[in-house]
Amino acid sequence: MTLSAVKTHRELLTDRATGHGMPGGLFGRQDVFENDVDIFFTQHWILVGVTSDIAEPGDVSTLDIGKSSILLIRDDDEQVQAFRNVCRHRGARLKPAGKSTVGLLVCPYHQWTYDLDGSLKHAAHMGQNFDPTCKRLIPVHTKVVGTHIFVCLADEAPEDISYLDHVMSPRFAQYELTYSKIAHESEIIENGNWKLVIENNRECYHCAGTHPELTASFLPEDFGFCTDGLSEDSLQALDEYHRRNADTKRNWENEGYLCDAVEHLGEDVVTQFRSQRLVIAGHGESQTLDTRVACTRLFGHITRRDLGDMHLWTHNSWTHVMSDHAVISYIIPLAPDKTLVRTKWLVHADAIEGVDYQLDKLTEVWAATNLQDASLVGITHSGTQDPAYAPGPFSAFTESYVDQFSRWYSARLAAHGV
Template sequence: MLQTFASPISALLDARAEGHSLPAGLYTREDVFEADLDVFFRRHWICIGLECDVPEAGDATVVDIGKTSLILLRDDDNEIRVMHNVCRHRGSRLLDAGKTIVSKLVCPYHTWTYELTGELSYAPHMGKGFDKECRSLKQVAFKSIGGLIYACLSENPPEDISHLEEVMTARLAPYDIANAKVAYETDVIEKGNWKLTIENNRECYHCSANHPELCVSFVDLDFGFDPDALSPEDRAQAEEHFALYEARTKQWEADGFPSTAVEQLVDCTTNFRTQRLIISGAGESQTPDATAASSKLLGTMTRKDLGDTHLWGHNSWNHFMGDHAVVSIVIPLSADRTLVRTKWLVHKDAVEGVDYDLEKLTNVWIATTDQDSELVARSHAGVEDPAYVPGPYSPFSETNLDKFATWYIDRMRAHGY
């Protein structure tokens, strides 16, 4: 809610020191949580799902954001729709949580019936003078960017999503995510604030000590290091790695695969970063042995050596590889609970047990998400402790956390908090 007076939240925002983590109240307080929902999950673009969540006409799925419930569906003309899950009669929910298949949207309360476009087609006992035309379901602004569905609940969606759209449409085209298949999906509820979930994902300072499965395919040098702490041998290895990165990126770009880092992290409304990363070891995919999990590659991909195109925003992170993709969506549930919904995507025609092994496909990120969930719970317990004092971010490994905290403060202030 827009504030017209100096609020306790504004005092917390003012207390944040540059280069340090946020004051405890910004992670723990209920009024801050409600403000976060208002600013970051109603007024900003958020990732809510995928086109391939609803592959056929009549497929629908419900996504709940705070008290707001959305229906993501595919209509009879195979067009994607996003609508509020609220009947225009007396407000009943139309669909229950989860996935379903519908021919029409029928309210279970009084059987008001809507076409899959949202138009009201049947409203019994409303009399001759009743005008159905003005009782269609409320539509939600959305964009499909490379098959990822971004929605905004505001009547004035931020316009700078155009940069994300321009950058990622080209980068995601070869993967054809819109026509991929969800091979597996899991929900993990982390016992921590959503900002701690995002902060944890935006650094790999903790990776070598906590993510043995992920580190098979991740190159730790990519996520920052203190050059003064390196031995001459390690410094030579780092220089060799970055020379390889420069050469590999140039070659990928020359081959028609955009790869350089693009980021819109501060002094902006829509927050994102993308880059094509080298995969370590066998170099093919984020699997237990870094080889491809699926023999049928995504979309029009013909190569396994194109690394990991990562993309993250303020409520999602994604990894797109030749053989599969991993999409994670973050939804706040309360000040101290956060839903992390992860989906593993393969080619639409890939057959489990023939083209891919499900355990190999999902092993790394199931393990990593469980490990991160424990770390987030530890972090939240710590910031609740009266002894907590905001600590300094590493200038080598946590610069993106500093940018996120700066962006968070700026966006809260922009909306009057």
């Protein structure tokens, strides 16, 4: 194929038939990947951590996102700050990726020294006319919602993060997630494009056949179900499932717990998210194999174990909060075919491992599910790069959120002139 015959990013988007998957070029091409990072991970709000990543003043968490790098810092006033990881002298990185604790931020090159609020405190040999107030660290837009740390690297951040905050803050309030700690965290590099990671997360069409641990507590019917061909007994069982869900929801709402689905997902939306309190199967307490709590020290001042799963999706993350623990995952794209998935398991800050919880029970469901998903993403990415690949139709019953994500993706690119 000649260079002139190579389709543009926009032409690849217009190739997508209505209700069908994306063409392979949108997953495998380097130019598409670079556009995606610039738009979806720079111009949009993204989840990059939790408050317990930087629990104490002086704690720093450094993350690389494409060519950018940011410092998440807990300052001396215990506020969460975020700065570009670029020295204002000659651009050296102040900290490598990972976590650390500092008193001051000292550039390893020429020892320019910054306070935790980003102000330049020391710069040797710059003369009396040098004004250090002009060389503060460059701030990054930051929003803490519950325990979630969202940032936006754009000069002007989308304003509708305020709606996410408005919806989610009261939903997270009773859990008091800022008074939590990380019991365990994991990193998986999935061999697939970031959009395939999110598409996989947006449907449970695959769950029954691939996620035995997850479906012990998670109900795939919550995200679509086709009744064609079901027996009378199966239809009755499905009706009973819907009645049980409705009864549980009324019970929660009578006690003041927010339940309804909120979907901020349309093509005119910038900061995309979805939330709902979902019923947990079995004993209904937590996402564990026996569906009972993994941690007996519940969040906040909660006494009720069966509060379901308060979930939150964004375009780079998914969260599940139960009465006893939370599982928060977010993604960072590394290459067209490489995506970093970070997952953190949170418990009450005073919970003691071996007394209040056993780590294997706490992590058994999502540790297995993440590995299974990584495998699914890998074989799907590989298949989309095969010359024989032709995008197939989505299930209108179980993949509507995948189709919606595809439409939102196209609309956001168009909004940025792609």
